[in-house]
Amino acid sequence: MENRGDDAPDRAGLDTGRSAERLAPSLLALTPAQTERAIERLGGRAFHARSLRRHVIQEGRILPEQWTDLSARLRQALMERLPPVAGEETDRRTARDGTVKFLTRFAPSAAAEGVPARQGGAVETVHIPSHRDVGTATLCVSTQVGCPVRCPFCASGRDGLVRGLQGHEILEQYVRGRAIGPLGRSVVMGIGEPLLAYPALAFALEAVRSEMGLGARRITVSTVGFPDRLRQLAPTRPGFQLAISLHSPDDEQRSELVPLMRGVPVEEVLQAGDHWFRETGREVTYEYVLLGGTNDSDGHARRLAERLSRRRATVNLIPYNPVEGDNYRRPAPEHVARFQSLLEERGIVATVRWSRGLEADAACGQLRRRGN
Ligand code: SF4
Numbered sequence: 001m002e003n004r005g006d007d008a009p010d011r012a013g014l015d016t017g018r019s020a021e022r023l024a025p026s027l028l029a030l031t032p033a034q035t036e037r038a039i040e041r042l043g044g045r046a047f048h049a050r051s052l053r054r055h056v057i058q059e060g061r062i063l064p065e066q067w068t069d070l071s072a073r074l075r076q077a078l079m080e081r082l083p084p085v086a087g088e089e090t091d092r093r094t095a096r097d098g099t100v101k102f103l104t105r106f107a108p109s110a111a112a113e114g115v116p117a118r119q120g121g122a123v124e125t126v127h128i129p130s131h132r133d134v135g136t137a138t139l140c141v142s143t144q145v146g147c148p149v150r151c152p153f154c155a156s157g158r159d160g161l162v163r164g165l166q167g168h169e170i171l172e173q174y175v176r177g178r179a180i181g182p183l184g185r186s187v188v189m190g191i192g193e194p195l196l197a198y199p200a201l202a203f204a205l206e207a208v209r210s211e212m213g214l215g216a217r218r219i220t221v222s223t224v225g226f227p228d229r230l231r232q233l234a235p236t237r238p239g240f241q242l243a244i245s246l247h248s249p250d251d252e253q254r255s256e257l258v259p260l261m262r263g264v265p266v267e268e269v270l271q272a273g274d275h276w277f278r279e280t281g282r283e284v285t286y287e288y289v290l291l292g293g294t295n296d297s298d299g300h301a302r303r304l305a306e307r308l309s310r311r312r313a314t315v316n317l318i319p320y321n322p323v324e325g326d327n328y329r330r331p332a333p334e335h336v337a338r339f340q341s342l343l344e345e346r347g348i349v350a351t352v353r354w355s356r357g358l359e360a361d362a363a364c365g366q367l368r369r370r371g372n
Contacts, residue, residue, distance in 0.1 A: 025109070026086040027056055027078075028175065028207070029168035042077040044070075056084045057171075057211040060178030085172050090122065098129040100180055106169055121145030121162050123191055125173040127180045136184030139177040143170060143201055144192025149224055149260040151247075153291060155323045156191040164196065167203030174208050186214055189222040189243070193260070195229045202238070209239055216240055222287060224258050227272035234279035242276055243285040243316065244269060248295045249303040257295065270307060277312050289318045290339060292331035301339045305346035315343055315350040 023038045024030050030038060032053060039049040051069055055061040062084045064075040078084075091103035101124055108120040123142040130136050147154070148161035173190075177183060186208065188194045194201050201221070208214050216239035223230075225244035246266070248254040255262040261269070273284040286308065290296045308315065317340055320330050331339075336352055343350040 021081070023082045024168075025166070026168050026172065027052065027082055027084050028086070028171045029166070030082075032211075038082055039074075042074060042081060044074050048074060052078070052084075053211060056175060057207055058178075058213070060175050060180075062175060062179060085175060086168060087172055089176065100127040101125070102127070102176065104169075104172060104176060106165075118166075119145075119163050123165065123169070123173070125177055125190060127177050129181075130184050133184040136182045137177070137180070138185040138187060139174060139183050140187050140190050141170060141173040141177075142190030142192050143188060143194045143197040147192050148196065149193050149258060151258055153257070153289060153320060153323065153326060153328045161192075164192070165200055167200040170197075170200055170204035171207050174204065174212060178212065183212065183214060185218045185220075187220045187222065187243075188240075189220070193224060194221050195223045195226055195233075198229070198233075205238075205240065220285070224261050225269040225272060226261075227264065227268045230272040230276055234276045237280050241282055241285070242273075242280075243287050244273055245287040245289075246304075247287070247289050249300060249307045253295060257289075257291075266307065270311065273313060274311060284313050286313055286315050287318060288315055289320050290331050290336055291320045292329040292335070294328060296331050296335060296339055298338070298342060301342035302346070305343050305348050308348050309346060313348075315348055317350055317352045319352070319354060321355055 023041065024034075027035060032049070035053055036046045036049040039045070039052070048070060052067065055067050061067065064070075064079055064084075067075055070078075087104040087106045089102050090105045092100060093102075094100045103122050103124050105122040106120055109118045123145055125142065126140040128138045128140065130138055142165065144164045145162040146159055147157040150157040150160060174183070174186070188201065205219060208219065209216065219240040220243050221238075221240045222243040222245060225246075230242075245258065246254070246269070247257045249266060251265050254266055273286070276282070276284055288295075288304070304315070317336060319333075319336050320328055322328070322330055340350045340352055
């Protein structure tokens with residue numbers, strides 16, 4: 001994990017006074033304490049550091065002209081040596097319903113002392129206006145460039161994994177999202193498998209909770225559910241809601257739909273979910289992409305209900321969004337309603353999430369690595 005403690009070694013590349021190079025890839029790579037030290041090296045004071053973090057992280061103000069309480073000299077020094085963000089927004093699309101998808105490109109970095117070279121890459125983030133909390137939005141963030149899970153119905157996983165994101169790159173998506181408008185919720189459901197980028201995600205979420213003010217109940221992390229990792233993580237009571245992408249009640253079919261989980265029985269995943277609930281007191285949501293004619297039969301609904309009966313869990317049904325060049329189809333609304341009622345008749349709480357932002361190609365499963 002990138003260290004956020006006061007005595008943290010300067011693993012993010014904090015200046016040791018040798019040169020006029022950047023102090024870190026961006027402000028977002030530093031903890032609050034590290035930021036104070038960095039600002040002091042630039043001739044500022046601790047309160048400047050607090051003010052800067054408030055502008056950038058709390059308010060999403062990434063332009064130096066928005067930091068009106070900082071001197072022009074300090075602003076210039078910051079832009080040269082500690083910029084607020086490391087990436088560049090290279091694409092943005094807005095759907096009729098107000099959903100905004102944006103692409104952030106991160107440059108490759110050369111190896112430095114103790115820090116290996118990194119490939120560049122672009123990731124997508126989606127800002128979805130909330131119906132529930134009017135005036136706020138839900139932000140969907142990515143954790144990896146590409147995805148190693150390779151679900152056959154998902155555009156993001158087609159080319160496999162390029163690299164995991166760093167903590168500041170995940171946090172930058174939040175900051176850029178905040179710049180569009182206030183955030184009421186966040187879902188870590190974009191490109192990538194969050195538990196495989198966990199140290200970086202934990203670093204980013206710490207700032208999201210403590211400096212952006214999004215509480216644990218407002219952050220949902222969605223994973224394919226590696227049982228061992230969940231068992232290790234649960235006792236630490238991480239500050240987020242857990243969602244596990246199940247997509248089938250049957251071992252064989254799940255192995256096809258979630259290839260990285262081949263060989264991990266569905267029951268083992270569910271038991272890890274039960275353990276999570278016992279340890280954290282928070283119910284798990286099981287995500288189920290409904291693929292017309294594939295995993296949406298009455299038998300699937302009954303077997304899923306059987307798997308989940310006597311468990312504290314809810315199901316989130318996500319009707320599939322068509323992706324160019326694959327063989328799956330979107331189920332009819334009547335079919336979705338039937339699947340839902342078969343679950344509910346058996347005592348399982350099931351909601352349906354019709355993805356929004358289709359026009360912007362921003363709906364779940366449609367994030368593409370354009371321009372990578
Ligand atoms: S659906 Fe999620 S886990 Fe599966 S390939 Fe796409 S991004 Fe990865």
